Amino acid sequence: MSFDRPVALLSLAVLAALVAGFVTLARRRPRYVVRYPNVDVVRGVSLRVSGVRRYAPLALVAVALALLVIAVAGPHVTRSAPVENATVVLVVDTSRSMLSTDVRPTRLDAAKAAAQTFLERAPEKLRVGLVTFSGDVSVAAVPTRDRERVRRSVGEITRWQAGGGTAIGDALARAVELGQSAFGETAGVTGTGSRVPENAVSILFLSDGRQNRGLLPPAEGASRAAAAGIPVFTVALGTDRPDGAGGGTPGSFGGSGFGGFNRVPDRATLRAIAEATDGEYFAARSATAVESAYRRLGSELGHEDRPTEVTALFVGAAAVVLTAGAALARLAAPGLP
Numbered sequence: 001m002s003f004d005r006p007v008a009l010l011s012l013a014v015l016a017a018l019v020a021g022f023v024t025l026a027r028r029r030p031r032y033v034v035r036y037p038n039v040d041v042v043r044g045v046s047l048r049v050s051g052v053r054r055y056a057p058l059a060l061v062a063v064a065l066a067l068l069v070i071a072v073a074g075p076h077v078t079r080s081a082p083v084e085n086a087t088v089v090l091v092v093d094t095s096r097s098m099l100s101t102d103v104r105p106t107r108l109d110a111a112k113a114a115a116q117t118f119l120e121r122a123p124e125k126l127r128v129g130l131v132t133f134s135g136d137v138s139v140a141a142v143p144t145r146d147r148e149r150v151r152r153s154v155g156e157i158t159r160w161q162a163g164g165g166t167a168i169g170d171a172l173a174r175a176v177e178l179g180q181s182a183f184g185e186t187a188g189v190t191g192t193g194s195r196v197p198e199n200a201v202s203i204l205f206l207s208d209g210r211q212n213r214g215l216l217p218p219a220e221g222a223s224r225a226a227a228a229g230i231p232v233f234t235v236a237l238g239t240d241r242p243d244g245a246g247g248g249t250p251g252s253f254g255g256s257g258f259g260g261f262n263r264v265p266d267r268a269t270l271r272a273i274a275e276a277t278d279g280e281y282f283a284a285r286s287a288t289a290v291e292s293a294y295r296r297l298g299s300e301l302g303h304e305d306r307p308t309e310v311t312a313l314f315v316g317a318a319a320v321v322l323t324a325g326a327a328l329a330r331l332a333a334p335g336l337p
Contacts, residue, residue: 002307004074011069019062023055060325067318075314076307086200087127087143087182088301089175090115092154093207093237095134096162097263100208100242103287107208107237108159110287114294115154118204119147121298129178132157135165135213137174143182167214168207168269172221175203176228195229202231202301205273206290208238210266218269222276231279233301235293236265239285 003009092115098108115130122128129143130153141153179201180194203225211218225232242263267283274281284290 002076004076006073008069008073011072012066015062015065015069019058022058057325057329060321060328064318064321064325067314067321071311071314071318075310077310078307085127085183086123086125086301087129087179087202088122089129089131089143089179089182089201089203090118090150090154091131091133091171091175091203091205091207092157093134093166093171093209094132094157094161094163095166095209095263096164097166097209097238097242099159099162100238100263102239102241103237103285103290106159108157108162110290111206111237112154112157113287114206114291116151117291118294118298119151119154121295122301126301127182129175129182130154131171131175131178132161133167133171133174134161134163135167136163137167137171137214139174139178143178165213166207166209166211166263167216168211168218168273169216169221170214172203172205172218172232172273173216173224175205176221176224176230179203179230180228195227198229201228202233203277203279204233204235204294204297204301205270206235206237207270208236208265209263210269218273219276222273225273225277230277232273232277233279233282233297234270234274235282235284235290236267236270237284237290238263238265240264 092111094108098111099106103110119128125145127143127145128141128147128150129139130141130150132138132140140157141150144150180196183196183200222232265283267281271281273279282289282293284293
């Protein structure tokens with residue numbers, strides 16, 4: 001919690017001193033004795049009040065005053081709030097290795113299901129785009145708030161689209177360009193070297209292989225994202241047994257030998273991309289793990305921490321406490337009959 005006027009909090013020390021002084025005086029014995037001829041009458045009409053009931057109203061008044069002092073200081077708390085026109089670009093690897101069955105039913109099907117989960121959890125105002133890649137890169141959906149359009153684009157990814165090769169660097173560069181152009185529509189961001197505002201654009205990048213195609217190396221793609229101020233959240237999908245059971249014929253489709261399409265994820269490269277762009281890396285060895293990562297990111301991306309003034313909350317709390325103190329005071333000393 002932060003304060004606009006922290007000096008006002010010094011009043012709490014004065015309040016504490018006043019409360020301590022009152023308690024000290026209340027515990028002192030009276031120096032003068034008032035004589036009354038008929039003590040039995042006084043005793044009969046007087047109410048016996050316990051110490052707790054006697055001092056509880058005072059304690060509540062002190063708490064209310066403390067709350068008001070905090071309110072005067074202008075308190076702020078940090079809350080997560082959606083970024084206006086925020087954009088997330090989903091990048092999904094559709095290379096042939098995504099047909100491996102170590103992640104059930106296949107890596108590609110698990111990725112598609114996780115993308116749908118992301119769309120369900122993401123804020124409504126968040127714009128989402130979709131890029132698919134293997135040896136080549138394609139824009140399946142430009143950033144939009146039309147979730148149904150993006151869902152259809154995800155659903156249209158089929159095993160027949162799986163191609164040879166993995167162009168990680170090119171896919172990253174295309175996602176950066178897409179994010180910049182989407183945000184530039186409202187913020188005037190133009191040019192491939194333009195830096196977008198903080199938390200305005202994020203890239204969620206899922207791959208299961210290592211770079212073996214494309215013009216740009218992964219490090220160059222990550223460098224472009226970092227220069228644009230776009231964090232990349234990478235998900236390495238797959239296990240160390242791509243065929244799901246250690247089988248497969250070397251050199252054949254689904255085999256693990258030279259020339260095959262099963263791949264162990266290049267986790268080191270994907271981790272390095274996330275670190276270079278201030279993103280986050282996830283190792284997903286199951287459909288549940290990748291869906292969990294997408295679900296979490298769906299709730300986080302497109303948000304930023306902002307200070308929010310909560311003065312009204314402290315004023316309201318002080319009013320409630322003062323009301324309670326007045327009620328207790330009335331119960332403790334209702335007056336003589």
